[in-house]
Amino acid sequence: MMMSTSFARTILRSLIGGSALCVALSMSSVAQVKTQTTEAHGQPTKEVEIERGEIAYINGNTVIIRMEDGSLRHFDNVPDSVNFMVDGKPVNIHNARVGMKLQKETIRTTTDKVVTTVETVTGKVWHVAPPHSVTLTLENGENQQFKIPEGQKFMINGQETDAWGLRKGMRVSVQRVTEVPVTVMAHEVHRTGVAPPAPPVKEEVPILVVVARPAPPSAPVETTAEATPARLPTTASNLPLIGLLGMLFCGLSLITIAIRRIVS
Numbered sequence: 001m002m003m004s005t006s007f008a009r010t011i012l013r014s015l016i017g018g019s020a021l022c023v024a025l026s027m028s029s030v031a032q033v034k035t036q037t038t039e040a041h042g043q044p045t046k047e048v049e050i051e052r053g054e055i056a057y058i059n060g061n062t063v064i065i066r067m068e069d070g071s072l073r074h075f076d077n078v079p080d081s082v083n084f085m086v087d088g089k090p091v092n093i094h095n096a097r098v099g100m101k102l103q104k105e106t107i108r109t110t111t112d113k114v115v116t117t118v119e120t121v122t123g124k125v126w127h128v129a130p131p132h133s134v135t136l137t138l139e140n141g142e143n144q145q146f147k148i149p150e151g152q153k154f155m156i157n158g159q160e161t162d163a164w165g166l167r168k169g170m171r172v173s174v175q176r177v178t179e180v181p182v183t184v185m186a187h188e189v190h191r192t193g194v195a196p197p198a199p200p201v202k203e204e205v206p207i208l209v210v211v212a213r214p215a216p217p218s219a220p221v222e223t224t225a226e227a228t229p230a231r232l233p234t235t236a237s238n239l240p241l242i243g244l245l246g247m248l249f250c251g252l253s254l255i256t257i258a259i260r261r262i263v264s
Contacts, residue, residue: 034120042112049106055098063093065102084193091193099196108187117178121146125170130163136172 053065053073061078083090084102091100123136126143131152135145148163166172 034118034122036118036120038116038118040114040116044109044111047108047110049108051104051106053102055096055100055102058093058096058098061093063096082191084191086193086195096193097196101194101196103192105190105192106187107190108185111184111186113182113184115180115182117180119178120173122171122173125166125168125172127168128163128166130166132163134163134166134172 051067053067055063056066056072057064061076061080063075063078065073065075067073078093080092080094083092084096085091086100121136121138121144123138123144125134126137127135129135131148131150133145133147135143137143153160153162
């Protein structure tokens with residue numbers, strides 16, 4: 001009875017496509033299926049990308065960053081888990097402030113490797129239809145058919161033969177080797193920041209405030225003749241004036257007498 005499994009389909013595709021197939025014969029091997037995978041890594045290459053900017057606006061989980069080239073980048077719904085290391089402390093979207101300078105360093109590592117897979121099927125020849133196919137009886141007692149590529153050679157007890165040399169009852173180990181090139185890419189991100197400078201501390205300058213207060217009312221001053229005289233004191237008499245007037249009148253009398261004598 002034929003058995004159609006995924007491994008059988010893989011072997012058939014390999015045989016139809018002409019992939020490398022190494023077949024060896026053994027009279028003592030036990031029917032089994034084995035798979036062995038190895039990897040050969042090449043030299044990794046690294047690419048470093050650095051982005052710098054300054055927070056221009058922040059509101060909740062929305063932030064606008066002014067990049068080094070002057071462009072503005074808008075970020076919505078920034079996750080709380082995104083942290084920048086600022087002065088040795090993690091800062092997320094809720095601790096960030098306008099003016100904070102941010103830097104994001106992304107390191108991309110590319111590694112080329114070759115994955116080699118060796119699949120081995122061991123069984124007993126149950127039927128041969130040369131030169132196209134061979135049916136093997138596996139360990140579980142079920143049969144699987146494998147197509148044989150054109151020109152495939154077999155080693156039987158150290159001697160090379162083709163499919164025509166296979167006989168029922170022989171132990172056959174069928175091995176397929178597949179090499180697949182694979183490119184593995186990995187990246188890591190480092191986020192750092194610098195807190196904005198603290199505002200300058202203003203020195204307090206003492207201010208002299210002059211408050212005008214009304215003068216207290218003066219006590220009433222008692223007016224006395226000695227303290228505040230009402231008028232200036234009299235320091236001169238009228239005698240000189242009277243004497244002057246008397247002399248004037250005498251002169252007028254003498255002039256009048258002289259005029260009368262002249263006239264008479």
